[in-house]
Amino acid sequence: MELNLSPEYEAFRQDVNRILTENSHLAPGPEDRGMKHPKRLAWQKFLIENGLTARTIPKEYGGYGAEPDLLKSRIIAEEFARTGIARPMGGQGISMLVPTLLELGTPEQKEAYIRPTLYGEMIWCQGYSEPGAGSDLAAVRTAAVEDGDDFIINGQKIWTSTAKQADMIFCLVRTDPDAKKHEGISYVLFSMETPGIEVRPLVDMTENANFNEVFFTDVRVPQSGIVFEKNKGWQVANATLTHERGMLGDPNATKARFLELVELMKAETLNGERLIDNPLLRDRLIKLQGEVYAMQANGLRVTTASLKRESAGLAGLIVKLQGCELNHQIAGLAIDALGELGILYGEGDHLRADGSWQWRYMYDLGLIIGGGTAQIQKNIISERGLGMPREPKPAKV
Amino acid sequence: MEFALSEDQRMLQDSISGFLKDNASLDTIRKIADGNAEAKAGLDAGLAEMGIMGLYVPEAMGGSGLGLLEACLVQEALGYTVAPSGFLAATVAADLLAKDQATYASGIADGEKVFGLALTELASRRDGSGVTADNGRLSGTSLLADVPTGATHVLVADTSGACHVASGWSAKPMRTIDRTRTFQELAFDGVAAEASTQSDPSALAVARLLVAADTLGAAQAMIDKAVEYAKERKQFGRVIGSFQAVKHLCAEMAAKLEPARALVWHAAYAMDTKDPEALVMANLAKAHLAEVGTFVAKTATEVHGGMGFTDLLGLHYWFKRIGVNRQLFGSPEQVRQTAAELQGLVAA
Known part of the structure; x- marks a missing residue:
């Protein structure tokens, strides 16, 4: 066990910190709205060129081309968190599609899509879930029927983030209706400009449209958009979902929220008493602190396993379930601690932290459900982590 | 790293x-x-x-x-x-x-030298008991002392939090739910303190962290037993471990205990490397393992159904180990209070 960094990595940390702080004036702020604001695109380019994002993606596709080094990636993430300077672009194109293309894309697809995606010039959305295919993702019904070199696509997707802004979609469609459900799916890339696509915002409990519904009516797209092979889309999607689950439940983000809660409880008073001085609230706070520290230590364990190219086992499988639940509980305590004012939301004079605790309490509930529900996570933990049997399929009648 | x-x-x-x-x-x-x-x-x-x-x-x-x-x-x-x-x-x-x-x-x-511990004063002072040190002489009683068979000395905390070495005492057993371990009420009758050390928050933190590690082990055993039982026991024509209602209980136990294991490691490493947060982490570990341990003890017993409640399987020894550990050296609320004090979160 050794948690100190070697001098090489300490020097790397200082370099990263220096580059970020010396150039922070180039970073976009909240006022630079729009995913393709020139300042955002320029900042992304700067970060790639300095190896602070797209770090291990080969130069020929527009990345920085460094050898994979998880510790360096971790240091970079920590320095962005520590300095509070605008992070690199994320989104499903960069975090999910690019790794998938690197693994399974044709040379043409890599050439055409990776560079503009990394540079923020091409925005993607993910067409996975459907009204009838949520936890049971392999039940997708959106149909792609061959017509010459094209597919004609009909159907509906739901929970599609950034569909309004997206230039392109990576989409699961059923290309063989007669095959078993996992074997008739293809993973297809096509333009969101294609005629016949309609995007409708899906307003959620936070009052925002974080997601959309996307409708396809006789949408004609080229078959060359298939990634890997026709009817092998399930394997492709599984490769990508691994990337998504890694994004949810980051313990450093949880720790940062916990510290915000501590500050709130020190600063805010109720009936003349600081919230932190209320022994009941303080006890709940320290109880959560135990969980936050446990998840952070668990994260160190997962990182170590990745460094050694070993499986983290249970320590990895539980992150999404525990991390999302813990975030939700932190927001819940903040609301309780604020007492009556905890219900304020949106705008107004007495709003605390811009109403973000209520927003998080709702949005985090969405994350407990999204990306594999808590119940699906428990199936995965018990089956893959504890070796328990799968629920038997009901007999066909 | x-x-x-x-x-x-x-x-x-x-x-x-x-x-x-x-x-x-x-x-x-x-x-x-x-x-x-x-x-x-x-x-x-x-x-x-x-x-x-x-x-x-x-x-x-x-x-x-x-x-x-x-x-x-x-x-x-x-x-x-x-x-x-x-x-x-x-x-x-x-x-x-x-x-x-x-x-x-x-x-x-x-x-x-075989040492016993009589440290209740550090965590739970009670009216009607307590040990005082007067001119190097110890008098009074200490509750729930952990005195191994053949102990030659005890380490005893006085009401001021200072600790003393003593080799003369009389003991009366205190029966607890856990019959595998013995706890005693010790009485000191003006016996000499052979050596004394100042009050030191690290001793209590060490004791609490070790109890957390003990609970970690006991809880892991209970999960292993529950999973094994669920893979064998059949009802409605299938092993109960194939019902999601049962699988999810097992998943919840594992999901809570696995990060708790990392917390125990991290706290111990912090103590060993004199990390400024070490004492906080040791106390957090004790309180957290008490909570997770209690959840596992209850849930694993439920997975065993009626058998978990009987003496036949002996599962109750683990249930009671965890139950005693939860209270030893302070209940979770007391321990969290210590953690808060160590971080300056309690107004003086």
């Missing part, structure tokens, strides 16, 4: 677990719980022979000079098999005495 057990640490785990698997079977534990002194003496002798009592004593004082992380691994293995042992008392005593009482510390390593 590496947050994982080393090869040596895994070997230590294997050797202690291997020994306990053979020498602290449920049969042996039952005998000990029923007061069979021979069974207890056999286990004590075997553990002493493994050299664990001096594990945390510095090498210069004849010990193995290992860290609290290694001590936690041993304590976890003891908890896994619900084995009673003087290891916790020896380790806490070593922590306190190695600082300026080298003769006592070296006695622990060579087995010449």
